[in-house]
Amino acid sequence: MIPGEFEYYAPTSVQEAVSLLQQHGEDAKVLAGGHSLIPLLKLRLASPPVLVDIGRIQELKGIRRQNGAVTIGALATHADIEFSEDLRGVFPLMHDTATVIGDPMVRNLGTFGGALAHADPAGDWPAVALALNATMRLTGPNGERTVAADDFFVDLLTSAVEPGEVLTAVEIPVPQGKYGTSYQKFSHPASGYAVVGVAALVQMGADGACQDCRVAITGAGPKATRATATEDALKGQQLTEELIAQAAEQAGNGMDFLGDIFASESYRAHLVKVFTKRALLGAMQAAQ
């Protein structure tokens, strides 16, 4: 399985990458860790004439904590996230999610930014980015812009990254006070991708009630989606197991569920409720 021919560029700065992308227009595609793109190239399901390999751009690497936020470079690999003690201290779900992505070799090369830009309907990071209210930083020919996670996942395999743009970093605000996070995934036994995955963030107020909560679902529909009805049912309430179970029943309301030979639409709809409950219970416990 040999990909079609392409021209290859390996810029060392974001500016250089952006001008290469601009120069080649529609023909060019960004190559990051290659763990979604190279399989497609090998099957010749995609044959971009030009690849711009951003893997050598140092400024896209690394994980930093500053001013109440965590900034994850687009090129941080799943393994970088898995083994970042600092990040694990702030958001345990980042570590937990990384460990259930693919296998160690996939995690050593696949990148956080690549997974978000690719917007795979069964990818794990899109749900986490939505639940943690992440902000994506993009650089394009017209300079920098930011896109909230809520606006980033547009459709199947379609994110807000425009042709010519590079996703440079992802900023995640660290909530104040008591909060907890959890990611619960039902993995496909062969591919390892999420049949259903649910990420939850629960933030407690001084009165012990749920001050804010965000729940996001992946794997079940064409793109990662928030479970807003579930969130609304919990905000301002004293959380109990019963209340969470009730709220989780509303997860997936109005969603366009996927069905395939492994999991039918109604099975996925059911899993969404079960995994929403688990993720919320996990986040609630972590917040206490």
Added chain:
Amino acid sequence: MKIDGSYTMNGPREQVYETLSDPQALRGCLPGCERFEEIGEGRWETTLKAGVAGIRGEFTGTVTLADQKPPESYTLSVEGNFKGGFVKGVGNISLEENGDKTTVKYSGDGQVSGPLASVGQRLMTPGVKMVANQFFRCLEGKVGSQAPASAERGA
């Protein structure tokens, strides 16, 4: 691979049916349609460049409209080759009145072979749905705009 879904569009059922069975409209809305030649009653040979995001395939084959029961239903079959394999499918399209709108329901069964089938399966159903939605959204724009047998503005 089974696929079903629905799309509700503005316009009365008769008009929607007319658009959905009008070769000119189909030609304008089939994604990336490069060729659409009639080879018999309700049968066309076509070349399409369809895809989702960066995944694009060129499809060459035949499209057949049959069992036409205006304004209720017809069947649509496709058969042909694309880079990732071979595809063959039959779909039933039915139209239901929904106030002043029309709900178009589609349900089909298809076989896909080749590398796309073995590796891309996970993404195939949602991919087909996405393309179907684009197709119907495009057709919706044409409902009522046809003056049959007279020139109309291009897509």
Added chain:
Amino acid sequence: MATHPITLTVNGSQRQGQVEPRRLLVHYLRDELGLTGTHIGCETSQCGACTVILNGQAVKSCTVFAVQADGGQVMTIEGLAQDGQLHPIQEGFWEEHGLQCGFCTPGMILSTYDLLLKNPDPSEQEIRHALHGNLCRCTGYQHIVKSVQYAANKMKGAPAVAD
């Protein structure tokens, strides 16, 4: 199509080549450098037979272009034994019958290498999790896990491994 010059350090020695950008690392290693210990199983990033160590980490060489590895350090299964002396991981697979046909073995061994660098004292569960991306159609994995445990014990006692 234009070719690109690349320089790799493979099993300690510098190798220079001229490759088409679409050349996969596994094909470069096998077809141009003759290092056929790196196997090709699935070609679709699933089986781990093509695993090599790139810049200190296990990677599937069927899912990396040779140009991406330019300037890097590669270790294949051929680079593991030193002076005719089996590496403790190889010894473990020998002693504990961690292979039957041997097709998956180079990949298993190099994934184990990655694991033991990160976690010198893994539990059984951690071993199984770490070998998740390596498929074996013969052994049923039981003996592979034992082989890894053997290697971990041996390496804890012995001085650090060469890399």
